[in-house]
Amino acid sequence: TPARDLAVAGIRTTIVDVPTVRKHKLSQTSVTAQSYVIVQARLANGVEGIGEAATLGGPRWSEESVEGIKATIDTYLAPALIGQAADRFVTAGERLDAAAKRNNAAKAALETALFDAVGKTLGLPVAALLGGAVRTRFPVLWTLASGDPDQEIAEAEAKLGARLHRTFKIKIGAQSPEADLARLTRLSTALADRATLIVDANQAWDETVARRCLPRLADLGIALVEQPLPAWNVAGMGRLRAQGGLPPLLADECVFTAHDMMGVAQAAAADAVSLKLVKHGGLVGLRKVAAVAEAAGIGLYGGCLLESSVGAAAHLHAFAGLRELAWGCEHFGPQILTGDLVTEPLAFHDFAVHLPEGPGLGVTLDPDKLRHYARS
Ligand code: MUC
Ligand code: MG
Numbered sequence: 001t002p003a004r005d006l007a008v009a010g011i012r013t014t015i016v017d018v019p020t021v022r023k024h025k026l027s028q029t030s031v032t033a034q035s036y037v038i039v040q041a042r043l044a045n046g047v048e049g050i051g052e053a054a055t056l057g058g059p060r061w062s063e064e065s066v067e068g069i070k071a072t073i074d075t076y077l078a079p080a081l082i083g084q085a086a087d088r089f090v091t092a093g094e095r096l097d098a099a100a101k102r103n104n105a106a107k108a109a110l111e112t113a114l115f116d117a118v119g120k121t122l123g124l125p126v127a128a129l130l131g132g133a134v135r136t137r138f139p140v141l142w143t144l145a146s147g148d149p150d151q152e153i154a155e156a157e158a159k160l161g162a163r164l165h166r167t168f169k170i171k172i173g174a175q176s177p178e179a180d181l182a183r184l185t186r187l188s189t190a191l192a193d194r195a196t197l198i199v200d201a202n203q204a205w206d207e208t209v210a211r212r213c214l215p216r217l218a219d220l221g222i223a224l225v226e227q228p229l230p231a232w233n234v235a236g237m238g239r240l241r242a243q244g245g246l247p248p249l250l251a252d253e254c255v256f257t258a259h260d261m262m263g264v265a266q267a268a269a270a271d272a273v274s275l276k277l278v279k280h281g282g283l284v285g286l287r288k289v290a291a292v293a294e295a296a297g298i299g300l301y302g303g304c305l306l307e308s309s310v311g312a313a314a315h316l317h318a319f320a321g322l323r324e325l326a327w328g329c330e331h332f333g334p335q336i337l338t339g340d341l342v343t344e345p346l347a348f349h350d351f352a353v354h355l356p357e358g359p360g361l362g363v364t365l366d367p368d369k370l371r372h373y374a375r376s
Helices: 066-081 089-099 104-122 149-161 177-191 207-219 234-243 258-266 283-295 309-320 367-373
Strands: 008-025 030-043 048-054 137-139 142-144 167-171 196-200 249-251 272-275 299-302 352-354
Touching: 008 066, 008 104, 008 367, 030 066, 030 104, 030 309, 048 104, 048 309, 066 089, 066 104, 089 104, 089 283, 104 283, 104 309, 142 149, 149 167, 149 177, 167 177, 177 196, 177 207, 207 234, 234 249, 234 258, 258 283, 272 283, 272 309, 283 299, 283 309, 299 309
Parallel strands: 142 167, 167 196, 249 272, 272 299
Antiparallel strands: 008 030, 030 048, 137 352
């Protein structure tokens, strides 16, 4: 087989469960292990590319679960790519969309594996395939989500001391707004002069609660509020922003597609958008959403779903070529896992996560670790 034969020859999917260092509590779910589907795509030239579909607490953050992702890839999506040229990313995306509606995390994992395989074949990083890297270091935040303020303050102190993180995202909405405000008051008193604090409500509040609580978050110096309202209530986010005197709002679950992004722009419903492969269906889709946001003057934030170094590397390659990434990124995922899936996990130092070097994603799947964390 010629070394440049980029036809997709085979696709393998593996469900893995990797325990986290502590319980991670969101408004709608809590996890003690992160579950992913790892995709291995083999080309006719023998090169293998990898990708990852992340979930958070089963089908509760979005509608996709690892069980559903694996079944959809094996039954519908992989057959649409077999025999196709791996470097025709847009055509591959079209074929995936024809084979299955939505299923964005599944599609993103497949497209990532194609990018990795093509990059490895050509000796180019994925960022180069996407137009070239503007940056190789990304300021990275840490999420405080145990729900116990004493533990959260101690955790933040340790991260500050180790020069790993100085922006913290606090997960709210699992308890009453009053209880969260008391917790945030404690955190901001302990940390505010040394750290930037943002919050993520994961859709927990309604418009009335948000109207009452957002000014108090502004008083506490909270720099950004992520998805305070349900994903459907884009108009409500627009009304909140029109009220003024509130922290900037970050759109997360309300923006999956470029069309969603356009709707948020038209409703003036967000100051920034969280970009994630699981929402946008791949690196090409992520860059499309980013382009719509840029056109509307909406800032870019490098979002995550607690990916391992595989999925995090894919995001960094997609973020690397953005002209502006005003809000930095949150790819702390590799650091919250008790183990990783690659031979050399992503590097974290000086308050940043660093773009791995080398062709493709720049990370190598460790077969022993894959076997170790694979669901039996
Ligand atoms: C989310 O909604 O942003 C990302 C970081 C984190 O702690 O939770 C996720 C999902
Ligand atoms: Mg969020």
